[in-house]
Amino acid sequence: MSDVVLALNEVKFSYQNSTLLIDIPEFKVKAGERLFLYGPSGCGKTTLLGLISGILEANSGEISVLDRSYAKMSSRSRDSFRGDTLGYIFQMFNLIPYLTVRENIALPCQISRQRRQRAGNLNSTIDALAQRLGISDLLGRIVTELSVGQQQRVAAARALIGDPAIIIADEPTSALDWDHRETFLKLLFEELDRYGGTLIFVSHDQSLKAMFPKVISLVELNNAVGEASCT
């Protein structure tokens, strides 16, 4: 296997009856990279992450993750591949409100057998991860009782459990002040270093740029920007 974990080639995408939103000739991410992808609101960051995670299908072109092309997979195998391979931290965290913190963190291991196996003893792995992320005392709580900063760490733990090859983060720090954002990113980097995970982090907030070894502007990457109505 090559050291490229994500490759886009001539990828074009538009929502139904809408103008071209994504037109990326070439984009590669290598194993272990910490990539910051920035661009203004409405420029297609979340859409691009949807394509990268195989939730959205490109109109044309090829997207491969770990050398496997989405176009060659059934939607069912895309779903299970996504569960095995990607940890997703959503902008609004998308935690399940009626589950405890521990149950939320364990979810990916119920969806993916590979991640369940990699997690080993699930309870003690969650204990150790929660300890490192500073959320040990929250494990029995219902997630709606948590602060935004606490929810964010739970969302990170859920993305990281079972060591997925790629962590995708969609503006997960926008609700936090600078000190909390910096601390959160440091924790995330430490976890990724521990198992060699790759990070693709998107944001409109360029103040976080300095913390990342690799920075890419979506406006430069995406030929369709300009046609879309970025605000």
Ligand SMILES: Nc1ncnc2c1ncn2[C@@H]1O[C@H](COP(=O)(O)OP(=O)(O)O)[C@@H](O)[C@H]1O
């Ligand atoms: N499901 C959808 N159907 C149609 N248009 C959409 C959909 N989701 C997003 N868009 C439009 O696509 C553009 C890019 O959105 P998005 O990818 O969410 O941008 P960003 O994450 O950079 O703010 C926006 O103009 C948005 O209104």
Ligand SMILES: [Mg+2]
């Ligand atoms: Mg977005």
